[in-house]
Amino acid sequence: MPRLTTQDRETLSEERRRQILQAAIRVFAQRGYATATIEDVARAAGVSEGTIYNYFRSKEDLLIHIPRHLAAPVFDRLAARFPEVGTSADAERVLIEMGKAMVARVTANIRFVKVFLSALPHLSRQAREEYMRLMPLAAAGMLEAHLRQGMDRGLYRRDLDPAIAARALPGALLMFALSQEVLLVRQMVPYDYDDIIRETVRLFLRGALSERR
Amino acid sequence: MPRLTTQDRETLSEERRRQILQAAIRVFAQRGYATATIEDVARAAGVSEGTIYNYFRSKEDLLIHIPRHLAAPVFDRLAARFPEVGTSADAERVLIEMGKAMVARVTANIRFVKVFLSALPHLSRQAREEYMRLMPLAAAGMLEAHLRQGMDRGLYRRDLDPAIAARALPGALLMFALSQEVLLVRQMVPYDYDDIIRETVRLFLRGALSERR
Amino acid sequence: MPRLTTQDRETLSEERRRQILQAAIRVFAQRGYATATIEDVARAAGVSEGTIYNYFRSKEDLLIHIPRHLAAPVFDRLAARFPEVGTSADAERVLIEMGKAMVARVTANIRFVKVFLSALPHLSRQAREEYMRLMPLAAAGMLEAHLRQGMDRGLYRRDLDPAIAARALPGALLMFALSQEVLLVRQMVPYDYDDIIRETVRLFLRGALSERR
């Protein structure tokens, strides 16, 4: 019988933790954090209830470790810096790209979002912030920097408020996604995400008013 | 012997229902629907546990009656039709007014919003829709009509998608409000709601690009 | 306004008590004493819950007064003495008559029997005996006297045990009735009560063995 090395043990142990957390996300998302039971999580993870307590101290401990667990895999394209843009066409292309990444992240991690919302009353301030860091609104900082650069170069209006503007666009997109994915308002708008993103970015860049006003 | 008339009884009973529902909103918002107990609600309402069940069949029944209870008092300014607007300055004034009404509604009924989010996994489709009807996104329909009129009269761009645009503006504002009031991200943006609303409406109307692009 | 005399008041009051007890019998029989609620009884009696407590001290008090309430109306034909009988044909006629009276009493008061059985664990010894006095087995004493007389006159076997025999016949009939009316064993025997009574009485008088044994 080939003994396991300490290294192997740690790897296995880490693997087991991930397996349990993934199950917790699925179960918490579906039933809501408060309503879900440890037995549910255990069954979903394919382990026994006792085993969960070998890896986490309590049900709340599971909740707290979810964002830490997801942090690495979820942060990806969004972390990339915005490329420099010269023309409004460039800007449109880049912002659409960013919008798609944001919406894709929300829809791909919709369970995470549901866990977050259902668990809100149970999260400490610190835990809430760890969750928030994984929400697409966190990208607002990069967008704000992009807007400031563009303002300096005359691409964007001088009188723009970059902090507010940098949150309005992700906010609008996030609300579209939440409405359809979490609040389950069917067909809020009869367009798919690509249309919504393109249209919202154009609105963000050009506004609703006609030229000849 | 001054007996209570049937009329009196009904009034008292209605009063008691309201008192209990108000307590339920407070308690559900604070602790989350699943975690809050009937004893909490009873204490907050100043009655005994048994009394709750003289007015509502179950804890879930309380949850279901919350939006019905609030429907009348909450629907107010938003229900008003948009006035006709001629110039872009008119439009700006009207939209800022609408934005203020929306944000005011969310902040005034922030507990209702928290109850909604915490109870999402427990709501039937029908109940979810009754809750949604009280969310400011419900005003999108009126805004869409306003945009269509404005497009016809040349005020707004001909190539605007009114359905999407009518949801982008409320969505952005609602997300600002949610972030600050519910997710409790302190000072997401260092401006107050009036600044946020004015800036977001201007972005909605004129876009972020400078004129001389 | 014609004032009520004391007499009137008492009559009315007595009437109200009967009305409530009748309702209690119906409700206790259907739902079982322990499961039935005072509200059930009140609704069945057409009064409010509070009124019941103006006439009875408690739920148990209702239970205790049921046999006292029924005593008078139920005791009827059975209380009559057996007529003297000379021949076995006389005896058969008289016993069949008695059997019919017993079974009729059980079927007519089947609710009373159900109340008794469902309430057994709640009855004091004394209350149990008050209930038992209304059960047809109570007629055994008279039947025993009849048997003794018949033994003296040579109609019945000298070696008969009259105490046991006087309980075997009512016991058998009562069990038929209970099985069909209370235990709800459908069609235990494919005969109606008249057939059962006639056959059981003949068995009681002549036995099962053939003559020429």
Add this chain to the structure above:
Amino acid sequence: MPRLTTQDRETLSEERRRQILQAAIRVFAQRGYATATIEDVARAAGVSEGTIYNYFRSKEDLLIHIPRHLAAPVFDRLAARFPEVGTSADAERVLIEMGKAMVARVTANIRFVKVFLSALPHLSRQAREEYMRLMPLAAAGMLEAHLRQGMDRGLYRRDLDPAIAARALPGALLMFALSQEVLLVRQMVPYDYDDIIRETVRLFLRGALSERR
């Protein structure tokens, strides 16, 4: 490390179920099904309340499993076929034997009978029938077959109704037992069961009338 095998676990689990059901029978019999509490049963079984629910889904589930649990141990002598009998003396011996078995079953399982009676309003038709199958009346079928054989061979009267007769004898005996054991009518008859059974069987065979009628 001597782990428990699956086999062991099942045996232990089965043992625990029996232990709980036995306690339930004791408690339900004493306090009545509706009045008895799960806490009573738990205490009587020597386990905690929660443990009961690891083995049974609900209080009603306990009630339903009682007859299934007892089925095997209770069915014994009664299941045996009647031996062929030739003479009336044979018949008397055999019937007395049967009577003793029946009465013994009732007295040995008097708690089961009490549970049945107290739970009548809570039993579905199917559950009622499962309970009835354990009552001694269930032996009537065998007695009926015995009577038919005896009629064919001239031992019993040709004009006997075997279905009714086969239920009259067990019915009478069962009523004696119920009266003394359940209704607790002290000393209904000042004889013990052996006397009662002997006398009732003789009455069944020979009747009450004297020979020289």
Add this chain to the structure above:
DNA sequence: TATGAATGAGACTTCATTCAT
């Protein structure tokens, strides 16, 4: 380390009884 039975605190809900009107 993995298991899952046992535990018991605590939740929701019912209902006999009281009492102001």
Add this chain to the structure above:
DNA sequence: TATGAATGAAGTCTCATTCAT
């Protein structure tokens, strides 16, 4: 006397957590 809303004790059941194996 009649009413029925209010009460709160008590019951059923759930489930996070522990622990012997």
